[in-house]
Amino acid sequence: MSAAFLAILGWVAFFLGYRFYSRWIAKRIYRLRADAITPAHTYEDGIDYVPTNPFILWGHHFTSVAGAAPIVGPAIAVIWGWLPAFLWVILGTIFIGGVHDFGALWASVRNQGRSIGSLTEDVVGRRARSLFMIIIFLLLLMVNAVFAVVIANLFVNYGSSILPAWSAIVVAVVIGYLLYRRGVGLLWPSLGGLAVLYLMVYLGDVLPFPQLSAPIWILLLFAYAFVASLLPVWLLLQPRDYINSLQLFLALGLLYLAVLVANPTLVAPAFNFEVPADAPAIVPLLFVTIACGAISGFHGLVSSGTSAKQLDRETDARFVGYLGAVGEGALALATILATTAGFASRAEWQGFYQSFTSGGLSAFVQGGSTILNTGLGIPTSLATTLLAVIAVLFAGTTMDTAVRLQRYIIEEWGQIYQLPALTNRYLATSLAVVSCLILAFGAGGVAGTGGMTIWPLFGTTNQLLAALTLLVITVLLVKLARPYWYTLVPLVFVLLMTVSSLLLQLGDFWSKQDYFLLGLDTLILVAAIWVVLEAAFVFNRARMEARIQKVID
């Protein structure tokens, strides 16, 4: 199978999904109105509520939802063959992810731009709000542990990425300083910063690098995350995020261009019947291994928390929300192409996928660099460093942000339960970092390298969040007496896959006597059953109320 053909096939499917399905959803289900006044206008304050150009809004919505996760998930999932991953990314994005992101944006815009967490309390109930907080905390915990392991593995496998990846921090701080302390315009620091970063990519490729083990890197990364999450946002997080956004567009553009020019052949099998012994069953694990890239609960937080408050016209919700999910699907598709067509032979590909946890980002970096070399003539070692740096930067920024958010949650708990010690930012950050460290090393042992085993658990937590958001949207649709099957079917599917994955893994952890992961799995399973019960109860109640209302009318 030709990689260029598959890429074009994917884009055509995305185009048709956006052009027809999302338009139909906008017209018949969400019923967007061009003349509706959005919260950005009603509550315009120049801070939270700002009417924003839809292209700009799409840009930062897309870069907020896309990161390392849509790369890691598909890169692991191609172990079952390229076809299941491809189908799930395409169909999941069109029929589930896009509808979910678009729906979260719609629900928020129709409710004063409130976040999904806040809407959950109103639409589902107070218990569900607590559940929402617990799921978010678990999600952040796992994302930090997994990404620390991911970055550490990249540093060990691709040492040339160490210098440019850490230099990016200095570049970001300098940009932040020039902008806010020196009043310099953004254009020149951006160009200068990118030039320095690429110079570092070149130097990283030619200069020697430190040889440290994965556990040391994990410790260093969490030490960095501790400091970074305490620094002012303008100094590090904001410029780092900005640099990453530019990298994201660049990486996507380069990869697709190289695929079209080189047109490599997919060496991985369509269905892999010789999966390694430790690989779990494809159904249901495929649907939680690829969360971001098909359907991800995290997107609902971005849609409702930030983007909804900046929507200029209600009809922009389709462009920003649905197309944001499509953008992430395109990143996942690029990853599938890189990890299945970037190898010389099937034997080489199988060498990378010897176990469930061995492929991942390394396969993406290796495969992607081969395609960049054959398509655009970029030397393989330089392309390898470039892709490794991009992956590290995505994962690193997510870590910064996630530790910071964990700190906020711990501080909030300190206020709610009147434990003033927890409101101390240093203690709260320490607790966040220590809990992540326990998870990183607890899941992977002292070596810290096996933390990837929790990736499917991370996926299930993410899907639970998505299920809660879909529940809120479905209940709102029932209350408005509109067709709700288009969100109810995805909700049931996502919940079914999540619960069955958790049960399957529960047995697996039990047989391996891995009590640490068994405990974590049980915790998420309890949350999942809770979501199922809440969903059934609230959905039935909403239907009854709607029927009574119909009779009264």
Place this chain on the structure above:
Amino acid sequence: MTPLNWRSLYVQVRYWLQEFYVAPYRRELARVQRDHDDLLMLLVFSEAMGVPNPVSFYTLELLPLLYEDFHQWHERLGMRQSPFDHFRCC
């Protein structure tokens, strides 16, 4: 065909980059700014609240400048009216 206007293109690129940079962090930065402003307000009014202020000679000069923000400040702190007898607000 209309000739390419480099100046306007440059202005557009600057605007888009600026928006792209600022938009996601407006709320976070505004919150930090508000915290800083609150601290300054607290320092300026510390004498009025019975906390000795060794630099009151200087902070006194700032009072007229902060008067416009005073109403918003005391309301945000949960006081519907000015907490100081000698400093009327609303």
